[in-house]
Amino acid sequence: MDEKGKPLPGLAQVAMQGGAHAAKAILRKVKGQHELPPFHYFEKGSLAVIGRAAAVADVFGAHLSGLIAWLVWVFIHLMYLVNFQSRVLVFIQWAIQDLTFSRGARLITGAAPTDFNFTQDLSQMRSGREIKPETVNVTR
Secondary structure (H helix, E strand, C coil): CCCCCCCCCCCHHHHHHHHHHHHHHHHHHHHCCCCCCCCCCCCCEEEEEEECCEEEEEECCEEEEEHHHHHHHHHHHHHCCCCHHHHHHHHHHHHHHHHCCCCCCCCCCCCCCCCCCHHHHHHHHHCCCCCCCCCCCCCC
C-alpha cells in the first residue's frame, strides 16, 4: 500500500524496492538501531512489448509507443544485465531472433516424456503395483 492506502501495482520493480526496504529494516532491528520510515515506492515508469519492434512505455515523464518505445525497452533491459559480455551476447541473440522471425522458447505446449501422469500413477499406487521408472534407450 502506498501513503494514501492505495495498493501498489503487482510489478517486479515494486517487489525489488519493497524487498530491499524489508532487508534494511530487518538488519536495523537486529542491530538495535532506530526504525526506517515507512516504505515509499519510487515510480521508475512502465514498459511493455506489444509486438515485433513495438512497445508502449511511460518513462522519464513521457508516454512513448511504437519503435521508439521498443528501443527504450531494449536499452533499459540490456543495461540491467550485469556485465558487458552478457549485454553483447543477449543483444546478438535478440537480433538473430528478430531477423530470422524466430519465436524463441517463450511458449511451452504439449506433453513432455517426463510429465507426471497423476491419474495413472495414483491408480497404480492404489492397486498395490510398484511404480517403476520407464527405461529410455540412448544410442551413442
